[in-house]
Amino acid sequence: MGRPGLAVMDGHGCGFAGELMRRALLIAIPYVWLLALFLVPFFIVLKISLSDVELAIPPYTPTLDLSQGWAGITDFFSQLDFENFVWLTEDDLYWKAYLSSVKIALISTVLTLLVGYPIAYGMARAPTEWRPTLMMLVILPFWTSFLIRVYAWMGILSNEGYLNQILLWLGIISTPLTILNTNTAVYIGIVYTYLPFMILPIYSSLERMDESLIEAAEDLGCSRLKAFWLVTIPLSRPGIIAGCFLVMIPVIGEFVIPSLLGGSGTLMIGKVLWEEFFSNRDWPVASAVAVVLLLILVIPIVLFQRNQQKQTEAGQ
Amino acid sequence: MSIKTLTMTAIVALGTSAAFAEEVRVYNWSDYIDEDLLKKFEEETGLTLIYDVFDSNEVLETKMLAGGSGYDVVVPSGTFLQRQIQAGAFQELDAAKLSNSGNLWDVIQERTAGYDPDNAYSINYMWGTTGIGVNVAKVKEALGDDVALNSMDLVLKPENMEKLASCGVHFLDAPSEIIPMVLQYIGEDPDSHDKDVIGKTEEVLLGVRPHIQKFHSSEYINALANGDICVAVGWSGDILQARDRAAEADNGVEIEYHPFAEGSLMWFDQMAIPADAPNPEGAHQFLNFILDANNMAAASNYVYYANGNKASQEFLEEDVIGDPAIYPNDATMQNLYITTPYPAKTQRTVTRLWTKIKSGT
Numbered sequence: 239m240g241r242p243g244l245a246v247m248d249g250h251g252c253g254f255a256g257e258l259m260r261r262a263l264l265i266a267i268p269y270v271w272l273l274a275l276f277l278v279p280f281f282i283v284l285k286i287s288l289s290d291v292e293l294a295i296p297p298y299t300p301t302l303d304l305s306q307g308w309a310g311i312t313d314f315f316s317q318l319d320f321e322n323f324v325w326l327t328e329d330d331l332y333w334k335a336y337l338s339s340v341k342i343a344l345i346s347t348v349l350t351l352l353v354g355y356p357i358a359y360g361m362a363r364a365p366t367e368w369r370p371t372l373m374m375l376v377i378l379p380f381w382t383s384f385l386i387r388v389y390a391w392m393g394i395l396s397n398e399g400y401l402n403q404i405l406l407w408l409g410i411i412s413t414p415l416t417i418l419n420t421n422t423a424v425y426i427g428i429v430y431t432y433l434p435f436m437i438l439p440i441y442s443s444l445e446r447m448d449e450s451l452i453e454a455a456e457d458l459g460c461s462r463l464k465a466f467w468l469v470t471i472p473l474s475r476p477g478i479i480a481g482c483f484l485v486m487i488p489v490i491g492e493f494v495i496p497s498l499l500g501g502s503g504t505l506m507i508g509k510v511l512w513e514e515f516f517s518n519r520d521w522p523v524a525s526a527v528a529v530v531l532l533l534i535l536v537i538p539i540v541l542f543q544r545n546q547q548k549q550t551e552a553g554q
Numbered sequence: 555m556s557i558k559t560l561t562m563t564a565i566v567a568l569g570t571s572a573a574f575a576e577e578v579r580v581y582n583w584s585d586y587i588d589e590d591l592l593k594k595f596e597e598e599t600g601l602t603l604i605y606d607v608f609d610s611n612e613v614l615e616t617k618m619l620a621g622g623s624g625y626d627v628v629v630p631s632g633t634f635l636q637r638q639i640q641a642g643a644f645q646e647l648d649a650a651k652l653s654n655s656g657n658l659w660d661v662i663q664e665r666t667a668g669y670d671p672d673n674a675y676s677i678n679y680m681w682g683t684t685g686i687g688v689n690v691a692k693v694k695e696a697l698g699d700d701v702a703l704n705s706m707d708l709v710l711k712p713e714n715m716e717k718l719a720s721c722g723v724h725f726l727d728a729p730s731e732i733i734p735m736v737l738q739y740i741g742e743d744p745d746s747h748d749k750d751v752i753g754k755t756e757e758v759l760l761g762v763r764p765h766i767q768k769f770h771s772s773e774y775i776n777a778l779a780n781g782d783i784c785v786a787v788g789w790s791g792d793i794l795q796a797r798d799r800a801a802e803a804d805n806g807v808e809i810e811y812h813p814f815a816e817g818s819l820m821w822f823d824q825m826a827i828p829a830d831a832p833n834p835e836g837a838h839q840f841l842n843f844i845l846d847a848n849n850m851a852a853a854s855n856y857v858y859y860a861n862g863n864k865a866s867q868e869f870l871e872e873d874v875i876g877d878p879a880i881y882p883n884d885a886t887m888q889n890l891y892i893t894t895p896y897p898a899k900t901q902r903t904v905t906r907l908w909t910k911i912k913s914g915t
Contacts, residue, residue: 295621329906398782501768
């Protein structure tokens with residue numbers, strides 16, 4: 239994060255103090271952003287996760303009472319404990335829900351990649367004048383509310399829905415397929431909703447690719463398939479990785495799609511969180527679930543980035 | 555203080571109170587009012603009405619306990635109301651501002667006083683039963699012509715549910731209603747708060763679980779009306795609305811509602827004013843508007859739920875007041891039971907049991 243500052247170092251004509259100010263400002267912006275939009279909310283949730291339930295407004299205790307000065311603050315901290323995190327380990331519901339969410343997220347990321355890559359490839363290989371139109375077509379669904387699009391799928395997938403009617407009419411099936419309210423419907427909904435997040439980064443990395451590299455590979459005796467495998471795929475790797483992260487991370491915590499399209503048996507951590515929060519009115523346990531979910535999401539990303547950094551360093 | 559400052563203060567004060575009086579925000583259940591009434595309220599009072607809807611007590615309760623919901627009138631059911639009163643979420647009603655409160659029905663008032671002592675915090679909006687909605691033709695096709703459509707056996711006996719599974723069965727996603735129902739079925743006290751007694755429902759529910767397509771508290775209205783499902787355990791008026799939507803669509807679907815022969819849960823939806831309501835004055839105006847006999851009758855005629863307004867009964871249509879599924883006769887009335895709120899620990903047991911039943915873990 240210090241890099242933008244380094245570039246400013248060799249600027250001319252400015253006073254040293256001004257230079258320092260600019261540097262500090264440039265470095266400060268991302269930190270303030272991180273603090274205000276990530277760390278502060280995180281600490282609020284963490285604080286609630288260490289509290290106890292109470293029938294009151296808000297429904298947990300203790301609440302910070304600054305009017306009593308220092309005594310109030312120490313009293314507040316002495317009442318916090320990790321009881322709720324211990325509770326999460328005592329009931330197998332939670333880790334089962336985490337695992338099931340991760341599984342659903344992994345499968346749907348792979349499916350989205352399989353569908354999204356050919357589309358992105360097709361777009362990048364299309365004539366230049368078509369590309370803005372194709373790009374528009376990918377983005378167009380965002381102009382309609384996400385909720386309405388998921389509702390539309392309910393109309394398509396239900397027992398009396400369009401899909402079953404068409405299949406019945408074609409004579410492919412004789413009794414309607416039950417798709418809505420099953421995990422299949424959840425996968426369909428997720429792949430449909432998150433597809434643009436996979437296509438766009440892959441497209442942008444493929445579009446920048448130098449096509450003469452493929453020609454070179456073919457001149458050197460590669461078949462088209464082999465050239466695709468050895469040249470195109472590795473060069474689009476940053477796009478694939480970005481796309482996979484953009485799909486997988488939000489899917490792990492997904493709530494709307496499984497609750498609208500999934501059956502009651504679809505176990506996901508988003509739903510467990512909802513139940514803790516709404517049915518049990520247990521904000522502290524709900525917050526503990528959220529904190530653990532965050533750790534589950536953040537740790538692999540940090541490990542992955544370290545690994546990437548090492549690879550780049552080794553490459554240099 | 556000079557006259558000028560005085561006038562200025564007065565103007566500012568008037569300005570702010572006028573700004574507050576402009577809007578009344580109401581948070582009510584989905585499909586629960588004749589929308590013409592909303593326009594009528596705005597015309598009569600000159601207030602702007604902002605009307606939002608929910609479909610589960612839990613969502614409303616979370617908003618109430620978080621505080622600062624911004625709503626002036628909300629409609630929790632009895633047990634939820636009781637708990638939220640304890641949490642300090644509501645303000646006492648000002649009887650002087652409710653000139654129509656004489657219209658209320660003492661029979662219902664006596665029962666709601668169990669949740670809200672002296673009915674100090676709430677008025678009854680509507681009440682109903684939790685029973686069964688059936689697509690008559692499909693159920694008879696699956697189980698034979700002489701099946702009892704009003705028996706819990708239909709939805710709690712695995713051999714029946716196995717045959718109904720292919721045409722689709724929905725249950726309410728409301729443990730506080732389904733668990734008492736199962737307790738009633740196995741001959742226990744439906745209002746039991748004993749963990750071991752509540753635990754007995756698990757076996758019954760897991761037995762039929764594989765044949766339940768979904769637990770949801772509002773989707774079944776359309777699903778029944780479209781013929782997507784053939785049985786729903788749901789709320790009286792919602793199922794009657796499904797019946798009417800199917801009749802309007804003329805799609806050959808015939809829906810019936812029955813309270814359970816074994817006894818049904820009776821519930822009450824109460825209108826109350828949050829403690830931090832931005833416009834309590836407007837909220838009282840809204841409550842008084844709803845208490846008007848004609849308005850209340852219009853709402854009931856539209857949504858097919860019984861109300862707690864004695865004076866409105868003369869304006870009710872015959873297919874509402876005369877329908878024992880809506881206004882139960884004395885025999886059915888004897889058979890209805892009510893429940894009280896679960897304490898926090900029991901609530902956790904109930905929710906956990908419910909998750910286990912729904913998701914198998």
